Amino acid sequence: MLSVKDLRSGYGRIEALHGVSIEVEASEIVTLVGGNGAGKTTLLRAISGVQPITAGEIRFEDARIERSAAHSRVARGIAQVPEGRQLFAPLTVEDNLALGAWSRRNTDVAAELSYVYEHFPMLSEMRRTPAGMLSGGQQQMLAIARALMAKPRLLLLDEPSMGLAPILVDQILLVVRELKRRGLTILLVEQNARAALAIADRGYVIETGQITATGTAQELLSDSRVQAAYLGV
């Protein structure tokens, strides 16, 4: 479904991705595990088209998209829940959701809205509240819900557990699983490698801008190097 080949990207003269290749098949949860500054966020942003690339190709459903604008990638079916949630803080919960469906603004989005409210009843109760007033966990739910409003086929999740209490992390991961059951393909970036690998089908380990290991979630969980570096075993 998504195929990234030899992708290079950077900030100014500093290269952050040195030829990264990953594959995501339809209906998979693939996780990208790596430490701070390994290039996880850069890769997701490059896939969404908000981070310029210097070389390489990105294919989505067999179409080359590395030259298309960010908004047309959303229209093709790639939505991202960015790191740090990035809500439209002064706008209400409902406005955030409505803007999430911007790429489909000429179609009826009532079905998505009721799906979202059904699965996140808390958002329905707070629909008139400015997004900036929500708690951290609620904001993360809203960020995910906003991305779902675009009716994506591929969902990119960047550190959804960041800064959340463990009980909330579990809730978020439950939501991610439920989305997979609904048929969504998910690329999940996490520092919390154990939690991510627990729900993922496959994973990649990224270190200083390069993929250093890959395999099924089981294989990575039992890989001694991964255990030492990311699982604290």
Place this chain on the structure above:
Amino acid sequence: MAEFVQFLFSGLTVGAVYALVALGFTLIYNASDVINFAQGEFVMLGGMTTVFLGLAGIPLPLAALLAVIFAMAVGLALHRFAIETARGANAVSLIMITIGASIFLRGAAQVFFDKQFHTLPAFFGSEPIRFVGAAILPQSLVVLAGAVVIVVLLWTFIDRTLLGKAVIATAVNRLAARLVGIDTRRIVGFSFAISAAIGAVAGILITPITLTNYDVGTLLALKGFAAAMLGGMGIAAGAVIGGLVLGLLEAFAAGYLSSQYKDAVAFLVILTVLFVMPQGLLGRAKVERV
């Protein structure tokens, strides 16, 4: 008393124009972080284009409409060919570009129009209305009413339409706006067009009172900037209040002190705001939960 009311009305009239110019600053600043010093030229273009289309025999209401559309086209072109091509440049460079664009537009107006002062007939005659001893021009009321209509329309648009919310979204979080699929370049271009339209309308409304020529934009941009700073840069309500307060301060300074100091008021306001309350009247520190 009569004197006071007289100054009050002339202050509010001029203040309404400053408020509209400041609103233009606010819209563009929010969408793109650019302080567009060519904002005053939109006011000039509105007035001058209407005058010259009128001279060419086009009925004035149609001429005014065409002038607004022309100003919007100039606004779009300014964004497309001057701001967009310098994407990634820092704020100071972009501000320099808008100053350059403003000089260019003034020069072009001098060549294509002329260097004379021009006026338009007042919309509802020029017989002053007597009000508690003061003489109020009907056109003053037109300016005030026009400003109110524009503010209400703009507020309704921003608050009630998805496109308006996309403008806010682009202003508060450009990255997130792009990630939900908003074409932020078009939103910024759109903000330039709307700002240009607001400026042009202000120029058309005020021309019967203050006259217009190729050079009126310079001072208006400065006054509008002072008004936006006074109210709090980036805050729409602040722009309106800042404009009205600046207009009143000018009118009372001109009336009770000396009309020679009128234009100094705007500069005093800028300096005072920068020294005493850089956030402006309505500005406040950002509070956000994480």
